[in-house]
């Protein structure tokens with residue numbers, strides 16, 4: 712017993728139970744109702760988030776057509792601002808788009824649900840990966856009506872599209888910043904280049920929203936006109952792909 716204490720190691724006795732302290736029973740721990748409530752609320756919260764997430768994913772995948780629209784144009788002409796105006800009806804302060812970015816929008820067109828993928832890229836980077844153009848259904852080529860070099864450089868973008876994009880891509884040239892008075896490119900000049908390259912043309916303002924929805928309406932209508940054209944076009948690989956991808 713060593714020093715005469717209660718230690719068990721040397722053959723001593725266990726101390727007598729203290730009547731003050733409750734006897735612990737590991738088989739049935741007493742549940743704390745407060746703790747259970749918190750647990751239930753947390754579980755309910757997680758399940759609700761999961762259900763909402765599933766609903767959103769289903770909504771985004773539940774479309775009749777998928778259209779890829781790409782934006783081209785020099786830095787600062789307003790590509791990102793046009794997308795912001797169209798998606799959120801607001802304008803964002805200037806920031807350089809870094810690399811590539813795309814945003815989705817679901818719209819109703821002739822009672823069909825269309826998922827639009829709007830591809831944005833930084834204008835200063837002239838070397839574009841060919842994947843940017845791949846399977847694009849439409850392109851919006853933007854210039855700034857107050858900055859002539861951006862209008863001159865459009866020929867570069869139109870050439871790039873011809874070399875890299877699907878043959879049947881729908882095109883629209885958009886002269887942005889219509890709200891400004893220091894114009895350096897006339898409307899006639901814009902129309903002339905559009906005629907030369909057989910594309911649509913429109914002047915817009917991402918700042919005020921002038922003609923923003925029309926840009927997309929014209930483009931989408933042209934894309935569907937292309938899809939509905941003669942069966943010869945169906946033989947084209949990109950169209951087959953488009954048809955199988957778009958018509959669910």
Ligand SMILES: Nc1nc2c(ncn2[C@@H]2O[C@H](COP(=O)(O)OP(=O)(O)OP(=O)(O)O)[C@@H](O)[C@H]2O)c(=O)[nH]1
Nearest residue numbers: 786787788789790791792805808834888916917918
């Ligand atoms: N006044 C006016 N300013 C505009 C308009 N659209 C864009 N801006 C401004 O022009 C600047 C450049 O716009 P962005 O949309 O970032 O240009 P971007 O073409 O995406 O530029 P990068 O990403 O560098 O290629 C921003 O300060 C915008 O607020 C417009 O219609 N009118």
Ligand SMILES: [Mg+2]
Nearest residue numbers: 790791807808
């Ligand atoms: Mg940008």
